[in-house]
Amino acid sequence: MRLLIKNGRVIDPASHVDETLDILIDRGKITEIKPKIEGDGTKIIDASRLVVAPGFIDMHAHLREPGQEEKETIKTGSLAAAKGGFTSIACMPNTAPVNDSRGVTELIISEAKRNAVVNILPIAAVTRGLRGEEITDMADLRDAGAIAFSDDGHPIENSLVMRRALEYSRLLDVPIIDHCEDRNLSAEGIMHEGKTSLKLGIKAIPASSEEILVARDIILAKETRAKVHIAHLSVKGAVDLLKFAKQQDTKITAEITPHHLFLTDASLESFDTNLKVNPPLRSEQDVEALIDAIREGWIDTFATDHAPHTPDEKDVELDKAPFGINGLETAVPLLLDKLVNKNILPLDKFIAMISTIPAKILGLKNKGKISVGADADLTILKLQKEVIIDTSRFLSKSRNSPFHGWKLKGAPVMTIVGGKIVYS
Amino acid sequence: MPFDHKHLLGIEFLPKKDILTILDTAESFVEISTREVKKVPILRGKTIINLFFEPSTRTRSSFELAAKRLSADIINFNRQFSSVVKGETLKDTVLNLESMQSDALIIRHNCPGVPHYISTFCRSHVINAGDGAHEHPTQALLDAFTIRQQKKKLEGLKILIVGDILHSRVARSNIFLLSKMGAEIACVGPPALLPEEFKEFGIACDYDLDRAIQGADVIMMLRIQSERQQKNLFPSLREYKDIFSLTPKRFRRAKRNAIIMHPGPINRGVEISADLADSAKSVILRQVENGIAVRMAVLYLLLGGKERETTD
Numbered sequence A: 001m002r003l004l005i006k007n008g009r010v011i012d013p014a015s016h017v018d019e020t021l022d023i024l025i026d027r028g029k030i031t032e033i034k035p036k037i038e039g040d041g042t043k044i045i046d047a048s049r050l051v052v053a054p055g056f057i058d059m060h061a062h063l064r065e066p067g068q069e070e071k072e073t074i075k076t077g078s079l080a081a082a083k084g085g086f087t088s089i090a091c092m093p094n095t096a097p098v099n100d101s102r103g104v105t106e107l108i109i110s111e112a113k114r115n116a117v118v119n120i121l122p123i124a125a126v127t128r129g130l131r132g133e134e135i136t137d138m139a140d141l142r143d144a145g146a147i148a149f150s151d152d153g154h155p156i157e158n159s160l161v162m163r164r165a166l167e168y169s170r171l172l173d174v175p176i177i178d179h180c181e182d183r184n185l186s187a188e189g190i191m192h193e194g195k196t197s198l199k200l201g202i203k204a205i206p207a208s209s210e211e212i213l214v215a216r217d218i219i220l221a222k223e224t225r226a227k228v229h230i231a232h233l234s235v236k237g238a239v240d241l242l243k244f245a246k247q248q249d250t251k252i253t254a255e256i257t258p259h260h261l262f263l264t265d266a267s268l269e270s271f272d273t274n275l276k277v278n279p280p281l282r283s284e285q286d287v288e289a290l291i292d293a294i295r296e297g298w299i300d301t302f303a304t305d306h307a308p309h310t311p312d313e314k315d316v317e318l319d320k321a322p323f324g325i326n327g328l329e330t331a332v333p334l335l336l337d338k339l340v341n342k343n344i345l346p347l348d349k350f351i352a353m354i355s356t357i358p359a360k361i362l363g364l365k366n367k368g369k370i371s372v373g374a375d376a377d378l379t380i381l382k383l384q385k386e387v388i389i390d391t392s393r394f395l396s397k398s399r400n401s402p403f404h405g406w407k408l409k410g411a412p413v414m415t416i417v418g419g420k421i422v423y424s
Numbered sequence B: 001m002p003f004d005h006k007h008l009l010g011i012e013f014l015p016k017k018d019i020l021t022i023l024d025t026a027e028s029f030v031e032i033s034t035r036e037v038k039k040v041p042i043l044r045g046k047t048i049i050n051l052f053f054e055p056s057t058r059t060r061s062s063f064e065l066a067a068k069r070l071s072a073d074i075i076n077f078n079r080q081f082s083s084v085v086k087g088e089t090l091k092d093t094v095l096n097l098e099s100m101q102s103d104a105l106i107i108r109h110n111c112p113g114v115p116h117y118i119s120t121f122c123r124s125h126v127i128n129a130g131d132g133a134h135e136h137p138t139q140a141l142l143d144a145f146t147i148r149q150q151k152k153k154l155e156g157l158k159i160l161i162v163g164d165i166l167h168s169r170v171a172r173s174n175i176f177l178l179s180k181m182g183a184e185i186a187c188v189g190p191p192a193l194l195p196e197e198f199k200e201f202g203i204a205c206d207y208d209l210d211r212a213i214q215g216a217d218v219i220m221m222l223r224i225q226s227e228r229q230q231k232n233l234f235p236s237l238r239e240y241k242d243i244f245s246l247t248p249k250r251f252r253r254a255k256r257n258a259i260i261m262h263p264g265p266i267n268r269g270v271e272i273s274a275d276l277a278d279s280a281k282s283v284i285l286r287q288v289e290n291g292i293a294v295r296m297a298v299l300y301l302l303l304g305g306k307e308r309e310t311t312d
Helices: A074-083 A102-115 A138-144 A159-172 A195-200 A207-224 A236-246 A258-262 A265-270 A284-295 A331-340 A347-361 B016-034 B058-069 B090-098 B114-119 B137-151 B169-180 B196-201 B237-244 B284-303
Strands: A002-012 A017-026 A029-034 A043-046 A051-054 A056-061 A086-091 A119-124 A148-150 A176-178 A227-230 A251-256 A378-388 A407-417 A420-423 B047-052 B073-078 B104-109 B125-131 B158-162 B184-188 B204-206 B218-221 B259-261
Touching: A002 A347, A002 A378, A051 A347, A056 A074, A056 A347, A074 A086, A074 A102, A074 A407, A074 A420, A086 A378, A086 A407, A102 A119, A102 A138, A119 A138, A138 A159, A159 A176, A159 A207, A195 A265, A195 B196, A207 A227, A207 A236, A207 A251, A236 A251, A236 A284, A251 A284, A258 A284, A258 A331, A331 A347, A331 A378, A331 A407, B016 B058, B016 B137, B016 B169, B016 B284, B047 B058, B047 B090, B058 B073, B058 B104, B058 B125, B058 B137, B058 B284, B090 B104, B090 B114, B104 B114, B104 B284, B114 B125, B125 B137, B125 B284, B137 B169, B137 B218, B137 B259, B137 B284, B158 B169, B169 B184, B169 B196, B169 B218, B196 B204, B259 B284
Parallel strands: A002 A043, A002 A051, A056 A086, A086 A119, A119 A148, A148 A176, A176 A227, A227 A251, B047 B073, B047 B104, B104 B125, B158 B184, B158 B218, B184 B204, B218 B259
Antiparallel strands: A002 A017, A017 A029, A051 A378, A378 A407, A407 A420
């Protein structure tokens, strides 16, 4: 299967390329990159006035399979990812059963082989059952295909357990992804602690809940020399800690979600359960600090924290609604509109943050770049394309997005995975 | 006096002129409850449902009597004996009750925003009778009514609210209402129950009751719940009493003609000494009495008169 992509503006941050080039794909790999390649009967894609980027990678998605297939499946999640411009997505282990053993990892991988249209990269649990007590057989899980480890929504409370996990992870050179939250501090909170929570009388999660665990992880990362990746950074104090850590000798990386960049806690005045997410939407000042940190290059990558929940689960009172925002199909248009097209983030930096760097963090050697021999995973963008977010047209099984109705400029128009067009 | 609202969800977005309309209308309803036959036919044929998901004595009975004195039919939904305990969702419960052709739903729920949520899918008028720590609009209205009755005005009065401000919907609705009316508001309580960020709502936060009470026209005491102690929000009721209880000695520092209010239920001898609660300075029972007239006014303004095409 050969495919020729002609006349696209090829941007590859890994090789600092930004020029009009043709790309030839053969049997899932990029085989030639030149200003002009002749077709000779090959299927041709005209990418004139389009941007051709290395395939986008989302380090943080919840695909719900096995166990909660009413919310999402590996198949529907992958379709949503392809539509959203992602060629690879890493899925969190909080499935039922938890992905803490080889059997579950293998199940996810075999299900992905059968039904997924993008690469599915399982993240396994750090501790058995996400209980924060005993660490999993990390080497066995790594062999089975896990590319990183995380207890995601159940951050390890016991610092010694966390330290042991970090020490052991060095053996495998894999990142441990931490959802930083001191759950004693956040308690029953459901939104950010600030003026809006005070006004609405809603139980709140203070910024310190995140900051304290980020600080702990930095200290342990320094001590153990392990790779720590901070999930969904959301408060200014945590950004300051990250800056401190990056000036030290640590291997800390961090991600930010679109919803933490483009929404604030003030929006909860609508009591819309689609705005209920953990970490919660933060204050205006936090958002400014996150944007500044992106502009200044402190943040490594964007991640969706795609957390699908059924309409019925969200159609309840705020206290009862589950946390989470559906993100795969909205992330790239949001980031292109609000950051790239508003000149906050140059296009090549954006592509690096959403492809080159996550590939590096996850140790994906043949992804995140456009070079001869690399996997033919490509995301093609149209920067001037206008879209209106419409949750009723989501390919995800769920609809829980607070961005319904948003008008955005800039969107993926074609997604190619292993040389196959999976969305156009 | 046009009153163009479909629902009463809170005080925050209720303009001053509409607050005054409710208070003035309530004045005209006070007399009905003193008649031999305490009933007028204003809302005859209307069906109202009291939908209380939390325990309540005062508010539920007050709404029920208000509706009955206006000749409306009212039924009480009791959470314990309902399908909610069988796992029915809030939305299904409301839609089922509403399909019995209700005209208004009076909602009490422990989750903030529930009346707002219900108003997004139902066709009846929705009245918030207390949603979590968010708002309790009719309580603030009856408090304002009572203060106005006693002080003949609201503007310029010094109001002191004492206790668990953080968890109090009564405090929030009163802060919104009384500041719109030009009163000067100060709050006192333990720091964990009175975060200083409350200052952003244009009120003073003080942690010294003896100081803050000086010159107060109105002292509003809030119920302190012992479960707060289990969460370390303050160390013990004994210590709470020492620092924040309204005692005769403390009360002497207020203005000579100051009044004492409490939304009930009171903990005698905890947030307020029993003597003071029963004294002539206390208007606690007047608040309860006025609650009926104020709720009659709210029901009348929302449901009464000709059908309006409002989409508030």
